[in-house]
Amino acid sequence: PPGPALVWIAMILVDPAVRGQDVGTALLHEGLARLADVPIVGLDATPLGRPLYTKLGFRVDSGITRLARMATPARPERALDAGVRQATAADDATMATLDAHVTGLDRRAMLSWLRDGAPELAWVMERGGRLEGVVLGRHGHGFTHLGPIVATGTDTALRLVRAALTGVGHAAVIVDATDAHASFRDGLEALGFTAQRPFARMYRGDARPTGDPASLFAIIGPEYG
Numbered sequence: 001p002p003g004p005a006l007v008w009i010a011m012i013l014v015d016p017a018v019r020g021q022d023v024g025t026a027l028l029h030e031g032l033a034r035l036a037d038v039p040i041v042g043l044d045a046t047p048l049g050r051p052l053y054t055k056l057g058f059r060v061d062s063g064i065t066r067l068a069r070m071a072t073p074a075r076p077e078r079a080l081d082a083g084v085r086q087a088t089a090a091d092d093a094t095m096a097t098l099d100a101h102v103t104g105l106d107r108r109a110m111l112s113w114l115r116d117g118a119p120e121l122a123w124v125m126e127r128g129g130r131l132e133g134v135v136l137g138r139h140g141h142g143f144t145h146l147g148p149i150v151a152t153g154t155d156t157a158l159r160l161v162r163a164a165l166t167g168v169g170h171a172a173v174i175v176d177a178t179d180a181h182a183s184f185r186d187g188l189e190a191l192g193f194t195a196q197r198p199f200a201r202m203y204r205g206d207a208r209p210t211g212d213p214a215s216l217f218a219i220i221g222p223e224y225g
Contacts, residue, residue, distance in 0.1 A: 006105065006209060007035050008225040009043040025052060032056065032204075040207045044176075044199040044222035058202040063179035064219060067193040068143065071172045080166075081159040087115055087122035087134065095124065095134045102150050104211030110224065111148075114138055120167030121146065125156050135160035136220075137167075143174045149218035157217040158187040165191070177218045184217050 009031060014024045035041050044064060045053050087095065092115070096108035114136040115122040121137030121144070133151030137144060146164050151157035165173065175193065177185055185195075199222055219225065 006040040007038045010223045041204040045202050050200055053202050057204045060200045061203050062201045064176050064199040066176050066196045067188050068174045068196045069192045072170050083125045083127050084159050084163045087124045094131045102211050102216045104209035121164045123160050123163040132156050133160050135164045144168050144171045146175045147218040147220045150215055154183045157184050175218050
């Protein structure tokens with residue numbers, strides 16, 4: 001059978017004691033050698049790793065900014081915005097269709113895993129019987145991570161974030177927001193988020209995923225693409 005059309009390089013970690021000794025380069029060369037027949041290889045690069053990836057043929061496609069809201073006292077419950085409700089298993093197929101339009105990928109298994117793992121962070125927005133947005137998330141060791149966020153517009157994306165924050169409590173939260181939506185970032189900052197660090201979404205070669213990223217407001221995370 002044909003191999004995958006896209007492979008995501010999730011993470012390359014090098015002990016600080018041996019950085020600068022080409023350990024990361026050797027690991028990346030070995031990984032890319034195993035992906036010689038894959039049309040698209042992608043990754044989200046930190047500023048530290050970006051020069052290495054550029055030397056190996058990766059080119060910047062877009063930018064992502066990690067925004068964080070530190071742990072806060074529990075806030076009073078607020079009414080949900082109109083059309084926003086918690087996602088259920090019955091939404092999995094529709095969520096996957098919306099996500100596939102944006103990413104060009106079939107990520108239903110991953111989306112279902114996120115919804116199952118943190119149902120209190122899984123929300124959708126409907127209008128006129130049509131799904132217009134989705135937010136999912138996961139709980140980490142130090143932060144709760146919201147993403148992906150796919151929506152038809154900034155207002156919808158922010159409504160979904162506000163809903164997901166009701167399931168966070170007082171935990172610290174991060175969102176890896178795409179740089180294409182400045183008004184979304186402004187809205188996050190109004191909710192108490194501040195920019196932490198940038199990422200560069202990079203691909204090797206000229207091929208790109210076939211999706212339309214205009215409706216992508218936040219990614220799952222650099223580990224997942």
